[in-house]
Amino acid sequence: MRPIHTLVVHHTASKADAHTWADICAWHTAKGWDGVGYHFGIVKDGPGWTEVEGRPVEKVGAHAKGHNNGTIGIAVEGNYSETHLPREAYRILLRACWRITRQFKIPPENVVGHRELPYATECPGLLFPLERLRGDLRDMQRLAALGKDLAEDDA
């Protein structure tokens, strides 16, 4: 497995509902890329939101120019410079970020928005709650550590 230190959050900048994950995969493939550039997607699927898999995490992504090595890319469908992230999309994203950060031992401060990297982009949107996402991941980490300590105390 390649070394992973950072999780980069994106939006697709397309309207949620207007396109499918398959469309996004097709656009990226049409650019001559090795399939979709993101490793995970959070997409609107009918009335609800769901997580989908993109490029296998073992493969370097094509999602953040100059920052694809050592990173995993996750994209939320929609444009979050125009609208706020729906509550359910946030919930699914947080769950995915929690799982990925635990699996690859990525600290919450290394969960970054694409626009926080030195690259001119608004992605994942100016209204995207990046601080809240990192704060929630820190809280979850604290609670998990506490749970582990309690379990050890029981032994």
Ligand SMILES: [Zn+2]
């Ligand atoms: Zn992006």
